[in-house]
Amino acid sequence: MTLHGHVPPEPDLVQLLTPEGVRVDHPDFPLEITDDEIKSLYRDLALVRRFDGEATALQRQGELGLWASCLGQEAAQVGAGRALRSQDMAFPTYREHGVAWCRDVDPVTLLGMFRGVSLGGWNPNENNFNLYTIVLGAQTLHAVGYAMGVARDGAVGTGEPERDTAVLTFFGDGASSQGDVNEAFIWAAAANLPVVFYCQNNQWAISEPVERQSRVPLFQRASGFGFPGIRIDGNDVLACLAVSRVALDEARSGQGPTLIEAFTYRMGAHTTSDDPTRYRLSEELETWKHRDPIERVRAYLIREAGVAQEFFDGIEAESEELAIRIRQACRALEDPSPLSVFDQVYVEITDELAEQRSDYADYLASFEGAGR
């Protein structure tokens, strides 16, 4: 036996709904859930996928500059998103459209960012859903600071369900290599903060496979920082919901941070600018298609819960209405005025910036026909 000869056991993966749509029990994560609640989750998953697909289409039609699809990761996002309480705060990357959906952020607002009419444009404190953060991992530290504030506000461990607050932050397998993520782990552990780190391991950081990021399963990193880590089937919305609930409950009650690794797959490209055929095999995609996060819920609802076709037809119709609304609203998003770039750079605009704005306004007005 040598130190380097030690092989850790294969990681356990929490699963409550198999890819075939069969409910299975897990001794540590029992989930009491009604079939109506599972139908509601199905609706979330289906609508998020439809919205996401519509956004990809809008990019192809030239209506968006870019889209970062969440195709294949709907369960990982909806499961976590539906585990949040209203007072909890979520810190997303730029791909958490399913979590945004659960937080009632209008999909059209998200599109505004990818269309190029804003750099974000929503109020994080309105829906307790932070702005999308594009620089990898930066938001994990924001989550840590927010959690410091939560702790200082006495909103941890009081036992009051409406008061105790948890913070949920998202990142990916690629971002797990960032210094900020590792600093966030350290801060959260050292101060025992109410943060749940939710890593969607979708296997690919653009073209780099997860093996480029880590020699150990990502969830195992938590133990070195001094808090629990767990791997869940990220394509199983029930497992994602159940384990997120437990982790958030433990954070709210003052037990400190957790790392959840939602093991999933990026079914699409990194963004609409990416071409995954250059770096991964189609067989891999085919394998993951059999683990689709939505099909298994549908199979369960049909076979185990006896849900009638009308339900699925209804969701389909609702999806279509959503897509139409999004398409129309996206096209109707107005371009910002050139002078608006000077707005909200500062709370208190500086004299020199006010002067630049004024000079630029004069310049714009100097063109023949300006102001008509």
Place this chain on the structure above:
Amino acid sequence: MASTLTMAAALNAALRERLEADDKVLIMGMDVGKLGGVFRITDGLQKDFGEDRVIDAPLGESGIIGSAVGLAIRGYRPVCEIQFDGFVYPAFDQIVSQVAKIHNRSLGQVRMPITIRIPYGGGIGAVEHHSESPEAYFAHTAGLKVVTCSNPADAFSMLRQSIASDDPVVFFEPKRRYWGKGEVDVTGLLADAPQLHRARVVRSGADATLVAYGPMVATALQAAKAATEDGRDLEVIDLRSLSPIDTGTVVSSVQKTGRLVVVHEASVTLGMGAEIAARVQERAFYSLEAPVLRVGGFDTPYPASRVEEEWLPDVDRILDAVDRTFSF
């Protein structure tokens, strides 16, 4: 009521006053608690305000600023200490891409009232990374405000104003002036302090203008005093605010004197002097009797300390530049 305080004590008094005035103000940094900071600027504050408000942070600059962002979203008003100028770079992304932009990104719905204190500048015989002047990086970044004090009275008022500001402020403290003393009205009202982003004429003169800030203001004043021996009457401006720049005060002075020398410790290329020279030639072209000259650090790494006195601008190099402006 005026007291004689060192700049360090004035900064400490400002922090204390803000901690008392606003319970959302937090201090965070490395060694800011029991130790009182490596320069003792936070001395005694943790004892009086508790570990929840004066927070010894884990050793990560990005973590300090990144968590301050989260605290600000939650409604807090963090004051972050970066231990030395050369240690701020691990936090650079959090400062320029997060702190500076989140207000804008949220269409004005979130504020980032974060103050980032950075002891800066050389002249103290320190090892590498402890003597740098990185102010231009931050002054170049939209969304940040950048200021620096040159004396205890300004240290007191400007730090209070920075903490009270709803915009993020990078507050540069000239570490070699920490122990210089001056009169400070510690009971003065915040509202009565001079505007944060206004420069100040600290010596009136007729023949040429010296613009300096932070540690170089005292040096520029010494140079002005020495210049009187040559019969030259120099005006000295303490810029105080590096972003925004109070261009009007500088331009008014140049319109009077016709000559301008900008002095800073930072390397000259693309430094504050370059921006000021550009603005002055735009706005006071016909008042200029000579090109605007810059006296600053050379375009080299900050040198080993045994040679820093030669590298840093001093009275002689400033007077040499003044001589040159008179040779046109």
